Amino acid sequence: MAIIDLVFPKHCPVCLRALPPGKTLICPPCEKKIRRVRDPFCLKCGRPMDSEQREFYRQCERNMPAFIQNIAWAEYSSFYIRRMLYEVKYEGNCQLLDYPCLDFSKTLRPYLLRWKPEVLIPVPVHQNRLRERGYNQALEIAERLSESLHIPVDSDSLIRSSETAAQKNLGKSGRALNLLSAFSWKSPKKYHSVLLLDDIYTTGATLNACTGVCRRAGIEKVYAACLSIGRV
Numbered sequence: 001m002a003i004i005d006l007v008f009p010k011h012c013p014v015c016l017r018a019l020p021p022g023k024t025l026i027c028p029p030c031e032k033k034i035r036r037v038r039d040p041f042c043l044k045c046g047r048p049m050d051s052e053q054r055e056f057y058r059q060c061e062r063n064m065p066a067f068i069q070n071i072a073w074a075e076y077s078s079f080y081i082r083r084m085l086y087e088v089k090y091e092g093n094c095q096l097l098d099y100p101c102l103d104f105s106k107t108l109r110p111y112l113l114r115w116k117p118e119v120l121i122p123v124p125v126h127q128n129r130l131r132e133r134g135y136n137q138a139l140e141i142a143e144r145l146s147e148s149l150h151i152p153v154d155s156d157s158l159i160r161s162s163e164t165a166a167q168k169n170l171g172k173s174g175r176a177l178n179l180l181s182a183f184s185w186k187s188p189k190k191y192h193s194v195l196l197l198d199d200i201y202t203t204g205a206t207l208n209a210c211t212g213v214c215r216r217a218g219i220e221k222v223y224a225a226c227l228s229i230g231r232v
């Protein structure tokens with residue numbers, strides 16, 4: 001038993017209680033409380049759907065996101081998932097991501113065999129936000145997935161060059177444009193296939209903007225994975 005486990009016990013991502021020292025990352029009963037995204041889900045955005053009869057959500061059919069496919073791990077509507085992500089984002093409790101990322105890597109593995117991304121790219125946050133919080137939750141996810149999937153992380157090439165605080169006051173197309181100009185590719189690196197990572201998939205606008213930037217940087221295949229996603 002490592003001393004560090006006694007001094008800084010790990011906490012369960014679902015009930016937030018301290019776990020017994022050792023390799024356990026979640027309480028067994030809590031593991032069953034997670035609402036993982038299961039079939040059927042939209043083959044574009046990864047949102048869970050009620051019927052297996054459709055391939056895509058209506059919204060995706062009307063306005064296809066630019067990335068090839070997004071896979072999500074759990075439903076954001078679950079109180080436990082929302083609380084966990086809040087803890088990570090605002091309390092810096094990043095260790096809570098250990099179990100979700102390990103479990104998510106198992107879901108992702110068969111997809112990644114086909115997608116063959118060369119790197120994992122976390123959706124960047126602006127420098128100012130990074131200074132305030134000290135970390136980027138998408139990077140925390142990327143680093144954990146990288147460890148279990150053995151795919152390197154590139155967190156320097158895609159950057160957030162401007163803050164997008166005034167989104168509310170813009171129309172739909174204005175918002176998309178504003179977001180698109182918020183990201184840029186600052187690297188001579190060339191990739192063929194990449195996997196973008198984020199904590200929450202809401203409208204898909206951020207991932208879409210990042211995909212646009214990656215495509216313009218010459219990356220042919222852009223996939224995405226998000227730890228949580230909402231139903232429409």
Ligand SMILES: [Zn+2]
Nearest residue numbers: 012015027030
């Ligand atoms: Zn628990």
Ligand SMILES: [Zn+2]
Nearest residue numbers: 042045057060
């Ligand atoms: Zn969809």
